[in-house]
Each structure stands twice: as structure tokens, then as C-alpha cells.
Amino acid sequence: xxxxxxxxxxxxxxxxxxxxxxxxxxxxxxxxxxxxxxxxxxxxxxxxxxxxxxxxxxxxxxxxxxxxxxxxxxxxxxxxxxxxxxxxxxxxxxxxxxxxxxxxxxxxxxxxxxxxxxxxxxxxxxxxxxxxxxxxxxxxxxxxxxxxxxxxxxxxxxxxxxxxxxxxxxxxxxxxxxxxxxxxxxxxxxxxxxxxxxxxxxxxxxxxxxxxxxxxxxxxxxxxxxxxxxxxxxxxxxxxxxxxxxxxxxxxxxx
Amino acid sequence: xxxxxxxxxxxxxxxxxxxxxxxxxxxxxxxxxxxxxxxxxxxxxxxxxxxxxxxxxxxxxxxxxxxxxxxxxxxxxxxxxxxxxxxxxxxxxxxxxxxxxxxxxxxxxxxxxxxxxxxxxxxxxxxxxxxxxxxxxxxxxxxxxxxxxxxxxxxxxxxxxxxxxxxxxxxxxxxxxxxxxxxxxxxxxxxxxxxxxxxxxxxxxxxxxxxxxxxxxxxxxxxxxxxxxxxxxxxxxxxxxxxxxxxxxxxxxxxxxxxxxxxxxxxxxxxxxxxxxxxxxxxxxxxxxxxxxxxxxxxxxxxxxxx
Numbered sequence: 001x002x003x004x005x006x007x008x009x010x011x012x013x014x015x016x017x018x019x020x021x022x023x024x025x026x027x028x029x030x031x032x033x034x035x036x037x038x039x040x041x042x043x044x045x046x047x048x049x050x051x052x053x054x055x056x057x058x059x060x061x062x063x064x065x066x067x068x069x070x071x072x073x074x075x076x077x078x079x080x081x082x083x084x085x086x087x088x089x090x091x092x093x094x095x096x097x098x099x100x101x102x103x104x105x106x107x108x109x110x111x112x113x114x115x116x117x118x119x120x121x122x123x124x125x126x127x128x129x130x131x132x133x134x135x136x137x138x139x140x141x142x143x144x145x146x147x148x149x150x151x152x153x154x155x156x157x158x159x160x161x162x163x164x165x166x167x168x169x170x171x172x173x174x175x176x177x178x179x180x181x182x183x184x185x186x187x188x189x190x191x192x193x194x195x196x197x198x199x200x201x202x203x204x205x206x207x208x209x210x211x212x213x214x215x216x217x218x219x220x221x222x223x224x225x226x227x228x229x230x231x232x233x234x235x236x237x238x239x240x241x242x243x244x245x246x247x248x249x250x251x252x253x254x255x
Numbered sequence: 256x257x258x259x260x261x262x263x264x265x266x267x268x269x270x271x272x273x274x275x276x277x278x279x280x281x282x283x284x285x286x287x288x289x290x291x292x293x294x295x296x297x298x299x300x301x302x303x304x305x306x307x308x309x310x311x312x313x314x315x316x317x318x319x320x321x322x323x324x325x326x327x328x329x330x331x332x333x334x335x336x337x338x339x340x341x342x343x344x345x346x347x348x349x350x351x352x353x354x355x356x357x358x359x360x361x362x363x364x365x366x367x368x369x370x371x372x373x374x375x376x377x378x379x380x381x382x383x384x385x386x387x388x389x390x391x392x393x394x395x396x397x398x399x400x401x402x403x404x405x406x407x408x409x410x411x412x413x414x415x416x417x418x419x420x421x422x423x424x425x426x427x428x429x430x431x432x433x434x435x436x437x438x439x440x441x442x443x444x445x446x447x448x449x450x451x452x453x454x455x456x457x458x459x460x461x462x463x464x465x466x467x468x469x470x471x472x473x474x475x476x477x478x479x480x481x482x483x484x485x486x487x488x489x490x491x492x493x494x495x496x497x498x499x500x501x502x503x504x505x506x507x508x509x510x511x512x513x514x515x516x517x518x519x520x521x522x523x524x525x526x527x528x529x530x531x532x533x534x535x536x537x538x539x540x541x542x543x544x545x546x547x548x549x550x551x552x553x554x555x556x557x558x559x560x561x562x
Contacts, residue, residue, distance in 0.1 A: 004359075007360040010355060010356055010359055014345075087344055088340075089344065090343070095307045095332050095335065095339075096332065096357070097331075097333030097334075255309075
């Protein structure tokens with residue numbers, strides 16, 4: 001298993017899409033936060049305002065599925081799906097004498113690390129650096145750190161389920177374009193359910209998905225019960241999607 | 256006891272209503288070079304995909320290294336190397352980096368094996384050149400290096416000479432023969448180019464429309480495809496003496512009906528005919544016989560298609 005992880009990390013480090021995404025996200029986050037800190041641009045209505053972290057407002061972009069699905073699906077498309085079609089490199093991995101479940105888990109872990117670096121770590125680090133250098137907010141106060149720690153921990157738990165789904169799309173479709181398209185359609189569908197569906201049953205079901213929990217994770221006031229509920233939703237979703245993914249991958253025939 | 260590297264039992268693969276492979280029984284012993292011959296679409300690649308676990312059989316079973324337990328099969332794959340269809344390579348990496356990925360995946364300690372594999376296939380000088388800039392022949396060589404990286408006991412090569420120039424084909428053939436001879440590497444190689452396999456394989460499997468028509472050793476195939484003069488004279492014993500004494504021919508067989516099969520003098524039939532007649536023998540029949548490999552294959556396939 002560790003061999004497979006090392007091989008996946010080796011591939012990720014040399015993946016051009018990953019490098020381009022990292023540069024793009026780092027640049028975008030730095031730019032947005034610089035604009036906010038220098039008061040060239042104003043954003044209001046974000047949960048960061050409530051904790052006096054208004055200079056981190058631009059981070060909200062990177063926590064919205066409609067935005068980050070592009071980052072994650074692009075990485076999945078050009079890191080995972082291409083192995084099934086463009087270069088067929090998956091064949092070597094399949095016949096390397098490793099169990100398929102281990103191959104799936106190794107791919108998932110490294111892909112998720114890549115997705116987390118681009119979606120969570122880089123925007124957050126660049127934002128904190130910009131605010132520390134030019135801003136006035138105390139991003140490293142105990143209160144800020146507790147809020148950011150709680151929010152990003154919950155967000156990360158739900159993000160694990162999201163990357164598992166996107167990985168499944170990449171394996172199913174075996175095509176980078178379709179991986180991006182399917183992920184986008186899923187994100188739009190969830191957005192439409194959240195904004196426009198009034199049916200109580202559908203709403204209740206939606207509120208128990210990790211998609212809804214992405215927004216909930218950044219709520220300033222979360223009770224212990226809500227935090228526990230959020231963790232349970234994240235963990236259960238993650239386990240179910242991963243089991244489904246492993247079974248699917250076990251049955252997959254490679255051309 | 257003979258050790259079997261691969262045994263398939265009624266191996267079948269069905270896609271919707273079409274059989275890609277039907278009840279195929281193949282046996283490969285340790286040390287053999289098994290040539291799988293068949294036209295495009297005959298089912299060769301399907302069979303190799305089933306053996307390597309890239310696809311799953313609809314029916315039948317596969318035994319690798321005398322083990323058919325599915326969990327053990329995964330471990331058996333560690334003892335194998337393979338190129339199925341095209342070499343599976345990362346185009347944005349160098350040859351060395353491609354091999355490094357394989358080394359890590361297979362958990363091979365030390366990087367010496369990479370240099371060794373590159374040298375073995377003649378790619379040691381490619382340096383920082385990306386694989387996307389390689390010729391097809393170089394990609395095939397790199398594919399072979401990947402398949403050989405873990406020092407396998409059994410290697411599966413699907414049309415490995417595609418894109419290789421004549422010199423490259425000879426080099427690959429010699430390399431496989433050398434590995435077979437020196438390390439006892441067992442090879443399963445598929446091709447639709449008969450002449451190519453003829454010079455390499457020690458056993459052949461002829462596959463057509465998903466069915467294995469025949470398994471034949473190189474010796475048996477040689478006998479079937481060997482050219483000879485079929486001679487029938489009124490006094491077979493005297494005829495044999497004349498051939499031996501006057502033409503110094505020793506490469507012949509006498510069949511039970513007295514027919515002589517002469518494997519030499521194929522280009523000088525007139526000399527044979529004149530010599531026999533000059534010694535008072537009456538020639539009842541004299542003709543050149545035997546199949547070329549292509550003819551033999553065509554007849555075999557034609558026979559099936561006419562059934």
C-alpha cells in the first residue's frame with residue numbers, strides 16, 4: 001500500500017495540471033485578499049465577518065461547491081481519468097500485483113491530498129499571509145484560530161466525501177471532460193435543490209447530505225449537537241461512498 | 256514434474272451476444288515461448304486481458320503458477336510482466352521516471368534495476384527526453400523495459416513489434432531468446448505476423464474467432480511446414496540407394512507405402528529425376544510438397560470457416 005502511495009505522490013508531483021492549479025489558486029487567492037485588505041474591493045455577508053475576520057472574506061469563494069468543483073474535477077480529470085484513456089497507464093498498475101482495493105485507496109488518498117492543497121491549504125495560507133503582512137485583522141488570535149480550526153476541520157471531513165464522488169466520476173467516465181461535466185452538473189443540481197426546492201422531504205434529505213454541510217461548517221454559532229451531527233453525516237457519507245467506490249473499482253474492466 | 260505457468264480451462268468471454276473468446280484451453284509450461292497467432296479481432300488481446308486480470312471471464316478459469324485462487328492471482332501478477340495492446344506510459348515523463356513509477360508501484364528496492372532495464376532495451380541514452388517525443392519503436396522498447404523491470408518469471412507481450420524497425424524486431428527477438436535461455440523466462444507473445452513468431456516461439460496456439468483451433472509445438476509445425484520432394488519409384492529400396500550413393504542425400508524419410516520424402520535438392524528437381532532414371536528406375540510420382548507457415552495457417556482457418 002505504501003508503495004502505491006509513493007507512486008501516486010511521484011505522479012502527482014509531476015502532474016502539470018496540479019502545478020498549474022496550485023499556481024492559479026495561490027495567485028487568485030492572493031489577489032482577492034490583497035484587493036480586500038487594501039480596500040479596493042468590498043465583500044459583505046460572509047460568516048467571517050462575525051468573527052472579525054472580514055479580511056478573509058474572499059475565502060468564501062473557495063468553500064462554495066459551485067466554485068471548488070472546477071478545481072477538484074479538473075484535477076481528477078487530468079490526474080485520474082487520463083490514466084484510463086490517454087496513456088492507459090492504469091493497466092500497469094492493475095497488473096502490478098497489488099489489490100484493486102489498495103490501488104483505489106492509494107489513488108483516493110493522493111488525489112484528495114492534491115485537491116485539499118489546491119482547494120483548502122493554498123487559499124487559506126495565502127489569505128493568512130496577506131492579512132498578516134498588510135491587513136489589520138488578528139487572524140492568529142485564539143478566537144480566530146478556534147473558529148477557523150472548527151470550520152475547516154468540518155469542511156475537510158465533508159470534502160473527503162466530495163473527492164470520493166469526483167474520483168468515482170473520473171473512473172466511471174474515463175474522460176477528463178466528462179468528469180468535469182458530471183461534477184459540475186452534480187454541484188448545480190445540489191445548488192438548485194438548496195435554493196429552489198420547497199418540498200419538505202427533499203429539503204430534509206438535502207440537509208443531511210455533505211453538500212449542505214459545506215455551508216454549515218462555516219456557521220459562527222454551531223451547537224455541540226450540530227457539530228456532532230455534521231461529523232456523523234460526513235463520516236457516514238465518506239464510508240458509504242468509499243465502499244461503493246471500492247466495489248465499483250473491483251468490477252471495472254480496463255480496455 | 257512439469258511446472259505449468261499458465262493453464263486456462265474453458266476460458267470464455269462474452270460481450271452481450273458476441274463471444275470474444277469461447278472455451279479456450281491453453282497450457283504453457285515453464286521455459287516455453289508460446290506464440291499466440293491469430294488475425295486482428297481473433298481474440299488474442301481479450302485472452303491476454305483476462306490472464307492479466309484487466310478483464311474478467313464470463314466462464315472458465317485461469318490458473319497462474321499452478322494457482323487459481325483469486326486472491327493468490329493478485330500475488331501471481333507480481334511474478335509477471337506484460338504489455339497489453341500499447342505500452343502504457345506517461346507521456347510527460349522521461350523513460351527513467353516512467354520506470355521509477357513502476358518501481359515504486361511494485362515495491363522494488365533500489366534504483367539499479369531502472370538503469371539495468373534501460374540498458375537491456377537500449378534506451379540508456381534518452382536522458383531528459385520526454386516519452387511524448389519518443390518514436391513508436393522507442394515506446395515499445397520502454398514498454399518492454401517496464402515489463403522486465405521486476406525480473407519476472409513470465410512475460411506477456413501483445414504485438415510487441417508494432418512500430419519497430421527491422422533491426423528493432425531482430426533485437427527484441429534476440430533479447431527474448433536470451434532471457435528465455437539464460438533466465439528461463441517464460442514468454443507468451445501474440446502477433447498476427449506469422450514469420451515473426453515462427454522464428455521465436457517454441458509452441459504455438461492458433462486462435463480464430465475466439466476459439467483455439469490448435470496447439471502445436473515448433474517441431475511439429477516445422478514438420479508440417481517443411482518443404483520436401485515426394486518421390487515414388489517402382490523400386491523404393493534401389494531408389495534410396497541411388498539417392499544416398501549418387502547424390503549423397505541423407506535427409507529423407509521412407510513412408511510405409513514406399514514413398515520417399517526427400518528434404519534436400521528442392522532447387523534441383525531435374526538432377527534428382529535424371530539420376531533416378533539413369534539408374535533404371537521408373538518414376539511414378541515426383542512433386543514438391545509441404546506448406547509455408549502462411550498456407551498452413553490459412554488452411555486451418557479456412558477449414559473452420561468452411562465448416
